[in-house]
Amino acid sequence: MAMELACTLSTSIATPEHIRIAEELGYVSAWCHYSPAIYADPWMMLALASERTSRIGLGVAVVVPRFRHVADIASSAATLTQLAPGRVTVAVGAGFSSAALLGGRGATWASVEAYVTNLRALLAGEQIELDGRKMSLLHSKESGISLPVDIPIWVAAHGPKGFGVASRVADGVITNPTHGNEKVPFQGTCGLSYYGTVLEPGETYDDPAVLERVGPTAALALHMGPYGPLAGSAEETGFTARINALPEEERLVATHRGHLISLTELDRQFLTGNVVRDGTLSGQPAEVRAGLDALEEAGASRFCYTPGGPDIPRELEAFAKAFGL
Known part of the structure; x- marks a missing residue:
């Protein structure tokens, strides 16, 4: 290569x-x-x-x-x-x-x-x-x-x-x-x-250990909303709906808290194996x-x-x- x-x-x-x-x-x-x-x-x-x-x-x-x-x-x-x-x-x-x-x-x-x-x-x-x-x-x-x-x-x-x-x-x-x-x-x-x-041999995208180690970066695909690789998925639409339900002045911080470095409770609610498979190179x-x-x-x-x-x-x-x- x-x-x-x-x-x-x-x-x-x-x-x-x-x-x-x-x-x-x-x-x-x-x-x-x-x-x-x-x-x-x-x-x-x-x-x-x-x-x-x-x-x-x-x-x-x-x-x-x-x-x-x-x-x-x-x-x-x-x-x-x-x-x-x-x-x-x-x-x-x-x-x-x-x-x-x-x-x-x-x-x-x-x-x-x-x-x-x-x-x-x-x-x-x-x-x-x-x-x-x-x-x-x-x-x-x-x-x-x-x-x-x-x-x-x-x-x-x-x-x-x-x-x-x-x-x-x-x-x-x-x-x-x-x-x-x-x-x-x-x-x-x-x-x-x-x-x-x-992935380790036998691991799947939705294994808890996989979600934990890739979660902070995989969550970025959620943060990108309808403009990212998860557009139209249940996870993206659910995450976007939760963000849009917040007062406008709170949305930016709620979306980017922990950006690429840690998972928020909101991220965890929508982080699935599908997000890892479709939103990352895993x-x-x-x-x-x-x-x-x-x-x-x-x-x-x-x-x-x-x-x-x-x-x-x-x-x-x-x-x-x-x-x-």
Whole structure:
């Protein structure tokens, strides 16, 4: 299989150790999810991970322009690069739930494009103009930061506008196969981020142990409602009805509480074997390999596996074996 295996992690205090394990297993990179209302700080966890590893790529997915000033992200990326030379990547995206959970909207694709352009220029030691003022990074050698810094900058792309921006300014894209089955419209490195679990011999999709370990990621298929892979199913319609019965101002939080990292009581009511089968890449090793082959055919050059549940090391190891590492 020419496709590479990476992982995307729902950032927690345990993430540095999980990244160390991923490196031992042969994962080429580890991305930390960035959503301030849900996860631990990704930059802190990646800095700690840099001390425990020597080869694995380290990245943040995704930086949203509305969250932090571009110079702030440039400084964080430059600092991490000093700790892990040649291993850092940053993905920039428009954001949706991460921005909405902080009371705002996602960024426009035009602002994502400008952010990537300015981020690249600042890391190169160049001057930019922003909001009518000129600025640049001014780190001296005493800071320990050495400019220029040359790191890959990816775009988390969805839809024609997102892929259009990526084609103009990105070194790679990270996306999600649940947004469509058409071939990824990007000429370059493409990471597909997805989730699932490898079944043990004799296990079925609705075994309690399976539901527990894949539940936090499988629940995302419920959270996507009628726009996701479970559209029209009894589980999706039931979950969506319960969400829509809540006051409008409570729906977003109720949908995204525990997003990709833990199960809520509402999630558990609608989590079934059907959700695991139809909403994740799960199955016996041969079934998982077949699913990976299909994603590679759709244009993925890197599969970014998102493990879930209470035993992340088990999930990382089982998926690495199914992948063929």
